[in-house]
Amino acid sequence: MFRGSRERSSADDHVAYGGLASAESRRNLLLPTLHEVQSSVGWVSHGALNYISERLSVSPAEAYGVATFYDLIATEPRPERVAHVCDDIGCLAAGAGSMLDDLRDRLGEPDEFGGSIAWTRSPCLGQCEKGSAAFIQVAGGDDVVVAPATAEQVIEILHAEKPQPSVSPSPIRQDTRLLGRTTLSLSHHESHGGLEALRKALTMLPGDVVDEVTASGLRGRGGAAFPAGIKWRAVGAEAGPKYVVCNADESEPGTFKDRVLMEEDPYRLIEATTIAGYAVGADKGYIYIRGEYPGALRRLSDAIEEVRDRGYLGGNIAGSDFSFDIEIRRGAGAYICGEETALFNSIEGFRGEPRQKPPFPTQAGLFGRPTLVNNVESLMNIPAIVLEGGAAFASIGTEESTGSKLFCVSGNVLGPGVYEAPFGVSTRDVIDMAGGVDGDLQAVLVGGAAGSFVAGDQLDVPLTFEDASAAGISVGSGVVMVFNTEVDMAPIVSRIATFFRHESCGLCVPCRVGTVRQEESLIRLRTAEDRDEELALLADLDVVMRDSSICGLGQLATVAVQSAITIGLIGAKS
Amino acid sequence: MIEQRIADPVATVTVTIDGAPVTMPETATLLEASRAAGADVPTLCYLETLTPFNSCRLCVVEVAGSRTLVPSCSRMVEEGMEVQTDSDRVQHTRRMVYELLDSTVDLSLVDDETTRQMERYGVRTNRFGDGYRRTEAVKIEDDLYVRDYEKCIMCYRCVAACGPDAQNTFAIDVAGRGLTSTIATEYDITLPDSACVYCGNCVGVCPTGALMFTSEYRMRESGDWDEDRQTVTTTICTFCGVGCNLELHVQDNRIVKVTSPMDHEVTSGHLCIKGRFGYAHIQSESP
Numbered sequence: 001m002f003r004g005s006r007e008r009s010s011a012d013d014h015v016a017y018g019g020l021a022s023a024e025s026r027r028n029l030l031l032p033t034l035h036e037v038q039s040s041v042g043w044v045s046h047g048a049l050n051y052i053s054e055r056l057s058v059s060p061a062e063a064y065g066v067a068t069f070y071d072l073i074a075t076e077p078r079p080e081r082v083a084h085v086c087d088d089i090g091c092l093a094a095g096a097g098s099m100l101d102d103l104r105d106r107l108g109e110p111d112e113f114g115g116s117i118a119w120t121r122s123p124c125l126g127q128c129e130k131g132s133a134a135f136i137q138v139a140g141g142d143d144v145v146v147a148p149a150t151a152e153q154v155i156e157i158l159h160a161e162k163p164q165p166s167v168s169p170s171p172i173r174q175d176t177r178l179l180g181r182t183t184l185s186l187s188h189h190e191s192h193g194g195l196e197a198l199r200k201a202l203t204m205l206p207g208d209v210v211d212e213v214t215a216s217g218l219r220g221r222g223g224a225a226f227p228a229g230i231k232w233r234a235v236g237a238e239a240g241p242k243y244v245v246c247n248a249d250e251s252e253p254g255t256f257k258d259r260v261l262m263e264e265d266p267y268r269l270i271e272a273t274t275i276a277g278y279a280v281g282a283d284k285g286y287i288y289i290r291g292e293y294p295g296a297l298r299r300l301s302d303a304i305e306e307v308r309d310r311g312y313l314g315g316n317i318a319g320s321d322f323s324f325d326i327e328i329r330r331g332a333g334a335y336i337c338g339e340e341t342a343l344f345n346s347i348e349g350f351r352g353e354p355r356q357k358p359p360f361p362t363q364a365g366l367f368g369r370p371t372l373v374n375n376v377e378s379l380m381n382i383p384a385i386v387l388e389g390g391a392a393f394a395s396i397g398t399e400e401s402t403g404s405k406l407f408c409v410s411g412n413v414l415g416p417g418v419y420e421a422p423f424g425v426s427t428r429d430v431i432d433m434a435g436g437v438d439g440d441l442q443a444v445l446v447g448g449a450a451g452s453f454v455a456g457d458q459l460d461v462p463l464t465f466e467d468a469s470a471a472g473i474s475v476g477s478g479v480v481m482v483f484n485t486e487v488d489m490a491p492i493v494s495r496i497a498t499f500f501r502h503e504s505c506g507l508c509v510p511c512r513v514g515t516v517r518q519e520e521s522l523i524r525l526r527t528a529e530d531r532d533e534e535l536a537l538l539a540d541l542d543v544v545m546r547d548s549s550i551c552g553l554g555q556l557a558t559v560a561v562q563s564a565i566t567i568g569l570i571g572a573k574s
Numbered sequence: 575m576i577e578q579r580i581a582d583p584v585a586t587v588t589v590t591i592d593g594a595p596v597t598m599p600e601t602a603t604l605l606e607a608s609r610a611a612g613a614d615v616p617t618l619c620y621l622e623t624l625t626p627f628n629s630c631r632l633c634v635v636e637v638a639g640s641r642t643l644v645p646s647c648s649r650m651v652e653e654g655m656e657v658q659t660d661s662d663r664v665q666h667t668r669r670m671v672y673e674l675l676d677s678t679v680d681l682s683l684v685d686d687e688t689t690r691q692m693e694r695y696g697v698r699t700n701r702f703g704d705g706y707r708r709t710e711a712v713k714i715e716d717d718l719y720v721r722d723y724e725k726c727i728m729c730y731r732c733v734a735a736c737g738p739d740a741q742n743t744f745a746i747d748v749a750g751r752g753l754t755s756t757i758a759t760e761y762d763i764t765l766p767d768s769a770c771v772y773c774g775n776c777v778g779v780c781p782t783g784a785l786m787f788t789s790e791y792r793m794r795e796s797g798d799w800d801e802d803r804q805t806v807t808t809t810i811c812t813f814c815g816v817g818c819n820l821e822l823h824v825q826d827n828r829i830v831k832v833t834s835p836m837d838h839e840v841t842s843g844h845l846c847i848k849g850r851f852g853y854a855h856i857q858s859e860s861p
């Protein structure tokens with residue numbers, strides 16, 4: 001009797017969207033096309049949007065809904081050069097506040113887009129080890145990153161005839177399983193044993209490759225720590241067409257390991273993604289890379305072409321029956337698009353809002369098809385697992401957390417950077433690897449903005465999935481951000497709340513409204529007469545957001561704040 | 575020869591709702607199961623005729639083994655599920671969601687059911703100081719309907735009705751992100767300039783009065799709107815042969831609003847501009 005609801009069939013979608021086939025072949029071009037217009041003229045006008053809508057068979061209202069979802073797409077006139085300057089916790093702790101003041105003195109207030117240049121504040125740009133960073137959108141040219149950045153440099157680039165990136169190389173002080181192997185070309189990659197794993201995999205049965213991954217005990221490095229083997233098997237068992245998606249959207253504040261991996265060793269990621277495609281029987285792979293990573297994007301796209309030219313991507317890879325190709329999709333400034341189902345919507349040309357699970361991606365993911373999603377670091381482990389066998393991998397680390405983990409160390413440490421260690425090391429060990437604290441230790445943010453502040457004995461908890469979760473903390477994406485006693489923590493904790501309010505997609509009430517109420521309450525808490533009332537409010541928000549938000553963003557948006565209260569960084573009676 | 579299609583028998587599953595077993599077809603939702611078991615579960619963004627958007631989270635229930643609460647409006651029943659429809663956690667979410675919504679938008683025109691549920695959960699107003707509130711001027715762009723987004727709870731119903739669930743016109747969508755997102759046409763152009771075909775189906779599904787027929791809006795403004803003085807007459811639209819049922823809401827012998835029953839075979843509550851707004855000639859006073 002009722003229409004709509006669950007009774008909507010694919011035939012109805014066919015009518016609604018001009019055929020599912022065209023939804024797949026054209027609508028998914030929406031974000032790349034918006035990027036194109038944005039990067040040629042600096043903003044997307046009404047006329048441009050109408051033209052895009054017509055060509056892609058998307059209604060203008062929907063295309064507008066998509067365009068306005070992303071920080072890097074402007075629907076109002078903007079100057080040709082806009083600097084997005086990081087004012088997030090990593091850079092704040094490292095002292096970037098004075099650089100922001102300097103910029104304001106010399107360029108005026110942020111977000112004034114009337115002039116010929118402009119600047120705006122940005123959430124974490126994934127350059128935390130540099131201590132300050134700017135991402136500059138350049139209409140009619142290539143976007144550039146400056147890190148570390150001074151106000152002087154940013155202004156220079158905003159005026160330069162041909163802006164050039166200025167990024168100090170990430171300090172990599174070790175040769176480890178995942179790091180220290182800077183590959184300059186495909187042949188260089190091969191001289192390090194590259195492509196051997198892919199060739200070996202192609203001689204194996206796909207199911208046997210999956211078995212090795214299962215035996216390795218590899219768990220996802222994107223934050224959720226889900227066993228990779230279970231996902232690979234589930235996707236492998238489904239009927240095609242299927243997809244592999246590499247999640248390279250890395251936007252968790254304090255996280256920069258995936259950027260380093262892609263900049264250092266893009267060939268290995270391509271090889272790993274192809275092996276994943278073979279193992280689960282996928283037709284195509286997508287790498288969804290963060291929009292603020294122009295350097296990694298260039299490295300990866302050049303590498304993909306080189307690999308394709310050599311016959312390791314495309315039809316009949318290395319003379320086998322297996323055909324597979326990889327397409328890069330660029331994010332556009334939305335943390336939520338790192339959530340796997342939001343990422344699918346983003347690729348498909350819809351607003352990057354998460355989907356209610358179930359169904360899970362392994363059943364219905366990208367374009368409604370079974371999809372394997374893995375993080376960059378997770379995939380980078382695959383070639384070694386294929387070559388050395390899953391058991392060898394499982395012998396590293398602990399029983400439940402196998403292999404090694406990359407830690408993104410930033411803030412007040414002497415040697416900020418990416419460090420790799422077998423699972424089992426504690427937060428304190430990781431800080432020691434990075435040369436120790438710069439100053440006296442106050443607290444450490446472990447796991448990112450969605451992680452928690454730790455201090456005291458908790459610093460000795462091994463950062464394995466099992467020990468961390470028993471101690472009520474989370475390894476997350478491997479963030480270890482150090483704060484010394486000079487840092488005023490109230491603004492840091494507030495900045496985390498601001499981050500979540502800014503990045504909430506807005507779909508569900510607990511997160512859309514809860515994030516702003518948390519942000520407001522934290523500001524009141526600094527001066528409140530009645531702290532207990534604010535703390536009770538924050539606790540009430542914590543419960544509803546954890547219990548009832550649709551996705552991990554809302555569910556975890558209170559964790560760092562609550563941990564800061566628990567260990568007395570904020571909210572204590574003064 | 576007469577062909578007769580016999581529907582496949584639908585398998586059933588048994589779930590436990592608040593301790594009592596309930597057997598439902600496997601295509602049922604937890605909401606349907608809960609209500610079949612007599613549980614009083616509030617909803618706000620959900621409407622039987624639309625695809626669930628899961629946005630309000632009022633219908634959440636506690637399912638044994640699930641870390642988070644589960645939106646019952648969209649979650650299918652599974653064999654053996656143990657469900658609590660009004661546990662402490664559930665009550666907390668419902669009260670907080672109402673409080674969060676009430677603190678941001680004007681809920682003065684929500685339906686009686688929502689008012690009853692807000693009382694049931696002891697909703698306290700004004701818990702959040704004078705923080706963010708949605709402020710936007712009422713959009714009056716034509717004589718057919720007005721948009722007052724200060725009342726909008728972002729339930730997405732209108733977007734679904736204008737889009738793939740009913741009208742397939744896609745004149746409006748959510749624009750922006752997060753807290754400040756709104757329902758909008760492209761570049762916020764006026765409705766007459768947009769793709770809108772004035773079917774009024776968005777108005778028909780809006781639960782908050784954010785979308786309202788201009789006739790009703792004007793009468794409310796002048797204080798003349800009085801539902802106690804209204805009668806509803808069901809008839810069939812005379813404009814074409816489809817056979818849509820119309821409900822004519824009449825006050826003081828004038829039609830003040832036209833709706834269609836949600837459970838009507840032909841319309842599912844949706845109409846076109848003619849049935850919805852084409853009644854001026856009936857009450858024309860010129861000879």
Ligand SMILES: Cc1cc2nc3c(=O)[nH]c(=O)nc-3n(C[C@H](O)[C@H](O)[C@H](O)COP(=O)(O)O)c2cc1C
Pocket residue numbers: 219220221222223224225226247248249250251252335336337338339340341373374375376378379551552553
């Ligand atoms: C708000 C949010 C943001 C996320 N961002 C990322 C991200 O940037 N990169 C990533 O790999 N996973 C991210 N995830 C986790 C993904 O949803 C998903 O679990 C992961 O990509 C799976 O890969 P893995 O199993 O290899 O970790 C995010 C999750 C949430 C809830």
Ligand code: SF4
Pocket residue numbers: 336353354503504505506507508509511512549550551552553554555
């Ligand atoms: S939890 Fe936040 S980010 Fe996730 S769906 Fe809800 S509003 Fe969007």
Ligand code: SF4
Pocket residue numbers: 735736741743744745746769770771772773774775776777
């Ligand atoms: S009146 Fe009809 S076409 Fe216009 S916005 Fe509402 S649902 Fe869409």
Ligand code: SF4
Pocket residue numbers: 725726727728729730731732733757776779780781782783784785
């Ligand atoms: S206008 Fe009405 S139907 Fe549309 S989202 Fe707002 S409250 Fe829901």
Ligand code: FES
Pocket residue numbers: 616617618619620627628629630631632633634645646647648
């Ligand atoms: S009624 Fe289920 S989420 Fe709103």
